[in-house]
Amino acid sequence: MTAVVDTGTSFEELAGRVDAAARAVADLDGPARAVAEELKDAVEAVHRAGLTTMVRAMKADDAARGVLFELVDDPVVHLLLSLHGIVRPDPVTLAERVLVEVRPQLRSHGGDVSLARISDGVAYVRLEGACNGCSMSSVTLRNLVEEALVAGVPAVTAVEVLPNEPSPTLISVDALFMGPDPEKEGWVRASSTAALLPGTVTPLTVGGADVVVVNVGQQLTAYVNACAHEGLPLDNALLDAGNGTLTCPWHGFCYDATSGECLSAPGAQLEQLPLRVDAGVVWIRTG
Incomplete structure (x- = not known):
């Protein structure tokens, strides 16, 4: 289904802006991050209250219920409602939220993580920097990612780290x-x-x-x-x-x-x- 209202901005662009903003907030220092998060929480609370009222009204109206279900199929609307907990987010969305929470700790140790896919209850991730090493600290960071995903995403029961294929050095x-x-x-x-x-x-x-x-x-x-x-x-x-x-x-x-x-x-x-x-x-x- 195509978007109900064409804003000229794709779903990927909108999701990218959300991810970029979340990363930027996570990288702020303590006081600035607290102010930014409070502003975000306050705006989201207003949106959540208004959206919840609209969804309840449409679900209670036989004529409007079908339109509501069609709207939820639109990726942008689904993202908006899932962000506010009005509909249950898909596993990938949940996993990305979990990774946003753990990234500040990973980056403080020079590491990072990206989600490749979720299949049959397994989240496949790629680790970068200090997370992808052989030391005890890197093992601790990998365990942090695994524990967060399994605890935060009901559909995920295991985590598998995809290897980074080395590129051979070329000698003439x-x-x-x-x-x-x-x-x-x-x-x-x-x-x-x-x-x-x-x-x-x-x-x-x-x-x-x-x-x-x-x-x-x-x-x-x-x-x-x-x-x-x-x-x-x-x-x-x-x-x-x-x-x-x-x-x-x-x-x-x-x-x-x-x-x-x-x-x-x-x-x-x-x-x-x-x-x-x-x-x-x-x-x-x-x-």
Whole structure:
């Protein structure tokens, strides 16, 4: 059904403005947020009282009841009535409201959450920033999202976190080519393959540069020995070969071990270095 009154503004635009305003209010400081929320509550109370009176009158009138049911099918009218609790909101609307409530706490820890979909009682969400890591704090934030959705949305019985697919670092073919005299081409003999055991993170000094070599399932990857968060060394980083993750020992930032993509803060990246193996010798280019 199309909107009863065409205002020239789509449902998505209207809903977007509501979401943006809610986020803006949540980001205000204490006193300003209290004033904004009181104004919102006062305006909503007026709207709720007027809408409730109209809905009751239309439900009591046989001729008007059919029009009321048609109006409720309109997405904008349904959104308006659900916002005021006059009709029961759909699970997605309820879930978005719940997430608005938890976002300030997530953002205070450098994280965020978005709802992908709800299907068969399961809410599928994507976590960003500090929520999407391997540290205990990130687990606590994920639990916060799950508990809020299950408690606040009757139709949701479970929450599943969708993974953020890492983007492999691209190294040019020219950078990987090693001629008959590799040292003249900038390659430095780094180690023997026998010294880089599977499931280990090995710090090395290669050509004066601090490097770590990660071995996941006999796949070797070299990185500059610096976490993308604050540049602290990764000598004692925790490697989970089963999950393919590398976790910084300082602040718990988690990376895809073979690509260097940061899973805790999408967009951050370990600096990957060209690496070649020739006759059991590992060569790395640092410049």
